[in-house]
Every structure is written in C-alpha cells, then in structure tokens.
Amino acid sequence: MPLIKNGQIADDTWQVLEDDAPLPEQGDVIVALERFLAEIDQIRTRSGRTGIAIENTVDPQEVTAHLDDLDLIALDFPAFTDGRAYSQARQLRTKQGYTGELRATGNVLADQAGFLLQVGFDAFEVAADQSLDVWNKAANSMALAYQRGYGGTQKTRDKLQAARPLANTSNCALAVEQSLPI
Amino acid sequence: MAKKITGPQVLTANQLSDGMAVFLSNDNVWLTSIENAQFARSEEEATDLEACALPAIRSNDIVDPYLIEIEETEAGPVPVEFRERRRIAGPSVQVTFNTRPNGQLALAS
Amino acid sequence: MYRYDEFDTTFVRQRVDQFRDQVNRRVSGELTEEQFRPLRLMNGLYLQLHAYMLRVAVPYGTLNAAQMRKLAFIADKYDKGYGHFTTRQNIQYNWPKLPDVPDILDHLADVEMHAIQTSGNCIRNVTADQWSGAAADEVEDPRPYAELMRQWSSLHPEFSFLPRKFKIAVTGAQADRAAIAYHDIGLRLKKNGSDEIGFEVLVGGGMGRTPMIAARIRDWLPKQELLAYLEAIMRVYNLHGRRDNKYKARIKILVHELGAEEFTSQVEEEYTRIDAPRVMPPAQELERIAAYFAPPAFDDLQDDSPKFMQHEEEDAAFAQWVERNVAAHKQRGYAIVNVSLKPVGGVPGDASSDQMRAVADLAEQLSLDEIRVTHEQNLVLPHVRKQDLYRLWQELKKHELADANIGLATDIIACPGLDYCALATARSIPISQDISNRLGDIARQREIGDLKIKISGCINACGHHHAGHIGILGLEKRGQEYYQITLGGSGDERASVGEIIGPGFSSETVTDAVETIVDTYVGLRQNGETFIEAYRRVGPDPFKEAVYAAH
Numbered sequence A: 001m002p003l004i005k006n007g008q009i010a011d012d013t014w015q016v017l018e019d020d021a022p023l024p025e026q027g028d029v030i031v032a033l034e035r036f037l038a039e040i041d042q043i044r045t046r047s048g049r050t051g052i053a054i055e056n057t058v059d060p061q062e063v064t065a066h067l068d069d070l071d072l073i074a075l076d077f078p079a080f081t082d083g084r085a086y087s088q089a090r091q092l093r094t095k096q097g098y099t100g101e102l103r104a105t106g107n108v109l110a111d112q113a114g115f116l117l118q119v120g121f122d123a124f125e126v127a128a129d130q131s132l133d134v135w136n137k138a139a140n141s142m143a144l145a146y147q148r149g150y151g152g153t154q155k156t157r158d159k160l161q162a163a164r165p166l167a168n169t170s171n172c173a174l175a176v177e178q179s180l181p182i
Numbered sequence B: 001m002a003k004k005i006t007g008p009q010v011l012t013a014n015q016l017s018d019g020m021a022v023f024l025s026n027d028n029v030w031l032t033s034i035e036n037a038q039f040a041r042s043e044e045e046a047t048d049l050e051a052c053a054l055p056a057i058r059s060n061d062i063v064d065p066y067l068i069e070i071e072e073t074e075a076g077p078v079p080v081e082f083r084e085r086r087r088i089a090g091p092s093v094q095v096t097f098n099t100r101p102n103g104q105l106a107l108a109s
Numbered sequence C: 001m002y003r004y005d006e007f008d009t010t011f012v013r014q015r016v017d018q019f020r021d022q023v024n025r026r027v028s029g030e031l032t033e034e035q036f037r038p039l040r041l042m043n044g045l046y047l048q049l050h051a052y053m054l055r056v057a058v059p060y061g062t063l064n065a066a067q068m069r070k071l072a073f074i075a076d077k078y079d080k081g082y083g084h085f086t087t088r089q090n091i092q093y094n095w096p097k098l099p100d101v102p103d104i105l106d107h108l109a110d111v112e113m114h115a116i117q118t119s120g121n122c123i124r125n126v127t128a129d130q131w132s133g134a135a136a137d138e139v140e141d142p143r144p145y146a147e148l149m150r151q152w153s154s155l156h157p158e159f160s161f162l163p164r165k166f167k168i169a170v171t172g173a174q175a176d177r178a179a180i181a182y183h184d185i186g187l188r189l190k191k192n193g194s195d196e197i198g199f200e201v202l203v204g205g206g207m208g209r210t211p212m213i214a215a216r217i218r219d220w221l222p223k224q225e226l227l228a229y230l231e232a233i234m235r236v237y238n239l240h241g242r243r244d245n246k247y248k249a250r251i252k253i254l255v256h257e258l259g260a261e262e263f264t265s266q267v268e269e270e271y272t273r274i275d276a277p278r279v280m281p282p283a284q285e286l287e288r289i290a291a292y293f294a295p296p297a298f299d300d301l302q303d304d305s306p307k308f309m310q311h312e313e314e315d316a317a318f319a320q321w322v323e324r325n326v327a328a329h330k331q332r333g334y335a336i337v338n339v340s341l342k343p344v345g346g347v348p349g350d351a352s353s354d355q356m357r358a359v360a361d362l363a364e365q366l367s368l369d370e371i372r373v374t375h376e377q378n379l380v381l382p383h384v385r386k387q388d389l390y391r392l393w394q395e396l397k398k399h400e401l402a403d404a405n406i407g408l409a410t411d412i413i414a415c416p417g418l419d420y421c422a423l424a425t426a427r428s429i430p431i432s433q434d435i436s437n438r439l440g441d442i443a444r445q446r447e448i449g450d451l452k453i454k455i456s457g458c459i460n461a462c463g464h465h466h467a468g469h470i471g472i473l474g475l476e477k478r479g480q481e482y483y484q485i486t487l488g489g490s491g492d493e494r495a496s497v498g499e500i501i502g503p504g505f506s507s508e509t510v511t512d513a514v515e516t517i518v519d520t521y522v523g524l525r526q527n528g529e530t531f532i533e534a535y536r537r538v539g540p541d542p543f544k545e546a547v548y549a550a551h
Helices: A033-038 A040-044 A060-069 A084-093 A110-119 A132-139 A157-163 A172-178 B043-051 B054-058 B082-089 C006-028 C033-041 C065-078 C098-110 C143-153 C223-240 C251-258 C260-273 C283-292 C306-314 C316-325 C353-366 C386-398 C429-439 C442-448 C510-524 C531-538 C541-550
Strands: A003-005 A008-010 A014-016 A028-032 A050-054 A072-077 A101-106 A123-125 B009-015 B021-024 B062-073 B076-079 C045-047 C052-056 C082-085 C091-093 C168-171 C185-191 C197-203 C215-222 C326-328 C334-339 C350-352 C371-373 C379-385 C453-456 C470-477 C480-487
Touching: A028 A033, A028 A072, A033 A040, A033 A050, A033 A060, A040 A060, A050 A060, A050 A101, A060 A084, A072 A084, A084 A101, A084 A110, A084 C223, A110 A132, A132 C006, A157 C006, B009 B043, B043 B062, B054 B062, B076 B082, C006 C033, C006 C098, C033 C045, C052 C098, C065 C082, C065 C091, C065 C098, C065 C353, C065 C371, C082 C353, C143 C168, C143 C223, C143 C283, C185 C223, C197 C223, C197 C260, C215 C223, C215 C260, C223 C251, C223 C260, C251 C260, C306 C316, C306 C386, C316 C326, C316 C334, C316 C386, C316 C442, C334 C386, C350 C353, C353 C371, C353 C379, C353 C386, C379 C386, C429 C442, C429 C453, C429 C510, C442 C510, C470 C510, C480 C510, C510 C531, C510 C541, C531 C541
Parallel strands: A014 A028, A028 A050, A050 A072, A072 A101, A101 A123, C168 C185, C453 C470
Antiparallel strands: A003 A008, A003 A123, B009 B021, B009 B062, B062 B076, C045 C052, C052 C091, C082 C091, C082 C350, C185 C197, C197 C215, C326 C334, C334 C379, C371 C379, C470 C480
C-alpha cells in the first residue's frame, strides 16, 4: 500500500507485526492494541519505535495513559462510509493531546482527504492505483471550512477576515447590507 | 435477496447520463423499451446475460444492472414485479405543466 | 434574510467545482459507481426510478424572489417545467441529466443556493418554523441559529459519514409548526426562570419503520453553547450509533437502546471534554448573522385595515381564504399568507415554473421579498400588509394558488411514491389525488374542519404518515398496492404516533375507508371538537367498527 504524507509518496518504515510474530528489538513496528497493552513493559525496552492499530469500535481513552509510548496510531476505515475513525482522531488530537503520527488505513479515498486532514490524520495508506495528483487535488479542493477548532489547511471565516482587513474588503454587498437601517 | 425465479428474465439497468431505465436487446444494444429485450430462460443463460452488462459498465454507459423476471404476453414482455411495471410505465401523474422545449415525457406511458 | 459574504460565496463555488470534478471523474470512469454514489448523494443527487433526482436545499425554508425565479429557470432549462417542494422544505427536480448537474449547481450558486448535504449520511438541511420572524407567538426568531447550524454542518470534517442521515429542526414558538419531536435533534427557543432565552434540546425523534417521539435531554441550554453541545451529541452518535443494520442506524435507536438517561449522561460527559470557546464562533459572528434577520422595513400601520374588512364582508370566498390561509403576524397591520400547493386533485407540493415566477413577483411586490417553504409542502408569503390581502388573493387565483384549504382535508402531504422514487413500494400521489377529489368540495372540507392526512409510499415515511391524523402507508403484496391506515398521529407540540387500525385496503377502496373515517368523526364529534380531539376522546374503536363493517 502506498503511503502519502505531506502530499508526497513517503517511504513506509513501519512494519505491521502479526500477533504471533516475536517482538523485534529494533525497527518500527505496528502492533494490535491488545498486544501493546499486554506487552507494554517489553515494548518500553525496545530501541525501535512502536505504534498501534486500533479498531474503530475502540474508545481512544483506552490508550490515554500510553500516548508517550506511541509514535504512531493507525485508525481503520473498514468502508470509506464508516466514519467512526474521524471522531477517534478528533478525540486523540484534541482532548488527549496526541502528537505522533495518525495514520488512516483501510478504505481511504481521495475524496476523504480534506476531512481526514482536518480531523488530524497526517499519513494515509491508499490503494495502489491512487494517483497522487488526484489525491492532492481532492485534498485541497476546499480552501475554506466553517468549523472552528479543526485542523487542515482550510481557512475559517475568522482567519479569512483576519487576513483581510476590513478596509480591503471587496464585498460591497455585505457592507451595504449591514448598514441598512434596522 | 435471491427469489426463486421461474419465468424468463431480461437484463435492465439505468443509463449513466440521464438515469433512464434501459434493457439489453436481442442485438446486444441497450434500449429504453423492453419490447425487444433479450431473454434468459435458464440459470445458465441468466448468468451469461448478466455478464453482458460488463462492456457497458466499463464504457460508463450504464449503472446498476440487474435481472428482472418477466411474463411473455401478446403485447410483449411484462415484468412480474409491480415495481418494475411502474418503472417501465413512468409516472402515472400526467405532467401537465407548461411544457417547454425539453418537456416531453421521457417514457411514454 | 441571510446574504452570502465572500466566504460563503467562495465556499459554495468551490463545492460546485469539487462536484464538477467528481462528475467528470465518474463520466470518464475514473470513479466507479460504487465510489461515486456516496459522493453524489452528499450533493443531493439520487438515481431514481426513471431518472436522476436533484434535491436543492432551501435553508430553513427561506427564499427570496430572485432565488424562486432561479428555481423556475432551472425547472424550464434542465427539467420539465416544474419542481416538487418537500416535507423537508427543499425542492426536488425529477428529470435532470448527470452532465447538467454541475451547471445547475452553478446557477444555484448565483443566487446563494446549493444542494450540499440534501442527502447522504450527514447532517441534512436544517428546517425551521415556516413563520419564523413573522409569527405572533414566537419567543425569538430561530433562523439566525438555523443559519449558524447550516454553516457549521456544511462539509463537517468529522460528521459527514455518520451511521445514517441526520435531521435537525428548530422553532422559536410554543406551537410546533416544525415537527421538532419527530427529528433527530429538535430545538425550541424558550425562556428559563430568569427570562433568558435558550434552547430546549430534544433528541431521537423520527419516522421510518420505528417511529419515535424525541426525548428531552436538556431543558434549557444557553444559546452561545449550541454548537459545542451539538458537537457532543454528534460525536456520541458517530462513535456509538449502530452501523450493522441500516434500519437501526438512526440516533433514535441509540437513544432507545441506551435509554434517554444514559444517552444524556454520555452526551453531557462528552460535552465536558469539549473546548467550547474553540468551537463556538465569537459573539460578533453571531451578531453578524443575526443582523441579516433583523425585522424588515415594516410600514407603521393601524392593526385594522378598513379596506380589508370591507372585502372580507363583501366577498365570502375571500373571507374563507382569509380564515384558513392567513395567520397572525407579530407586526401591527401585517399578516402571514399561506399559499396552498394543494389544488383539489393536484399533486401535493408540485409547482410549475410559471407559478414559481408568480409567487416570486408577488413576494417582491407584497411580502418584502420573502417566501417560505413549509414542511407541509405549501408556500408562505410571510409579510403581507392586511390592506394588500385582497389584491394578493386575486393575483393568486389567476395562478391557481388560492385554494382556501390550509389545514383542511385536501391539504394532504404525500411523498413522490412509486411514481418517481426508487425506494417506494406503492404510489402515493394518485391516492392523494383520489382523496382530494372525493373530499374536495370546499363546503364539505370546511364542515369537516382541521384534518391532517399524510401519505407515504413506503415504510421510510417521507410522507409523514405516522404524524397524520389519518396516516396512509402504501405497501405492495403479490403485485398489488395496498394501503395501511393509521389514526391519531400528530406532528405538533402534542406529538403522537398514529396507530394501525387493521388490515390494509386496495387502491380502489382506501379512499372509501378514509371517507368512512371522516364521516364517522363528523357523526360523533361533540362541541366543535376537531378530528384529533375527537379521536383522543373516543380512541380507534368507533372508526374501526365503521370501516371494517362497511368494507
């Protein structure tokens, strides 16, 4: 599966570890949540980085205590219409303050890219035939967003207005509307 | 859910461009009329007929193909399912509004 | 009315471009139908029985004349010269072609309209009391909050792939004209003990195969906390709503399975974790939006217009229309006019492009450029001077828009049913027409009085049959349509779910059954009781006896 990060195809240094495979001392591995919790002491002694894959039915609060031990969290989209991982990502990024890599796996389509970035994903495992151009175009097709407090490159109205001082406004209609006698 | 099929079947789909119901004809052409539709009279023939949708799907001409059971009547094939009969008949409501250039009913009822 | 600024304009245009690109990718085959379907549904484009159907949002049911004219233009240029106003205050076009849809959306953007999230498993068009800003009984105009929610819900990054569709309705009045108890979230502006205005929050109402009346989860929510609180509700639903069964995926099932108390505590817990100031717009943003909904420039008038009173006295037909179709306005000397889209024997909610243009002209001339769409599939001219009512009525008559039947037996709600809809199991429109013709005599309708008949062509209940005083559900068995009747439903502030009275009726006999029910009511009513009042007193038995004895 190609990996997209920062709008580029990225090298994937991470290896998904089967549950029965021995835990290597070195290298970046992604393990299942259960294994991570069960072998946490051993994991802490590794020199390589560790990430977890969690299903979209898991409450992210289950890993709150271990965020410092994690360099990657992979959230799954079993179907691209199953949007639970958006809320998991949002919870991890906001109230849990997770700052490591947040990877979208499973059914990840270009037309989701904008939303995924906004809720805090920064790495995307995409289908082999996904064109990078189409991905980037879709990811940037909306330059604006109404929702405050989300990430992504989209500007909210506050930011747009801050970037455009009132004297510079080209929107005469708005100015007239607002000055109507009430 | 697969129902027990007893009678002959024809292959229908919707046109990608305008959504109109279409039927695969004896000449392997998709037509808006069921009149000359190709029949499948056995399970084998049904599987073969269904496969005939692939080229039109690949060329992005049709979407959502499926088989429907029909009865052969003097007036031609008539779907067994009520929904399919309505789908062919078009709205029972006469569109009486001001008819503009593109205002003809797409499906004669 | 709200006007787009540069931000809104750019947003909607970019959304059109994004969709144009998606359509192009579909036509070229880059997107499969399976991939494209959820994308087109996010923009209101369905593939129906005979053609595509495009549902255009009429945010909280508010339009101006220019917008209505544009809807007429689209009907003529890209459709068959008509449109269908829906129970969600939207308009549907039944015959657009896929390659034309991006162009239609561009035309809509010209008048600050769109089709964003009029379908799909996302937050749908927010609906509101159609008399907002005009109703005499309103605590506060809910439209600024409806607009705030429109913006907040548009392309929401977290809540665009919910378990199922999500509908929010808001009212500012005690009398519920927006059916808030039948919505996923229902909001009512009300005062608390200290005379401050906030929101009563209902969650988990809905129709479909498991009709439910919403539970109240907050008696009073400060207005400035609205979006943060909604975010908490949405997150609990997005994470925990069922996705294993489409028919159990609405929030009403989650509320029901958890119990309202547990659901409420999960929402409240999530709410404590939300950084509300980060989510809510600053106060000046709320003020910016609210300024657009400031009362229009009303004339200073006497409450009574002698001219109007004289016409009312001299012209009985006009007086009847006033009695049924005209409602009290908060501004002295003004009235709210309900324009019926239910001509006897007609298709409920359909309007021709000529009728749309006529309403647009009249709105401009006589209603301060405002039009509303109602969830009962009628239109409203909200700000008419009483002295202009007679002239307005005469003009409406010319366009067959003056039926004096608001709230009467022929003011029927009907979904498109199996005449158009791919999901339908039976037709609704011909049944509606048949009942309308049967009960259509205006004297008889007036004698029957307030009666809400609502017809759905399948279990999804788009025709609100559960909330009908008389509800009719069309089903199909062995190649025949048949119709189940429910009685006692109501979508207002005393919301109730109708009860099935017994075996269904054929398309030939259902109108007889409805007539028998109506006649039974007329026979047993006391002291001017309405149908629903009488039903609540006597229950279903007298109706069952009459119907099943007669058929």
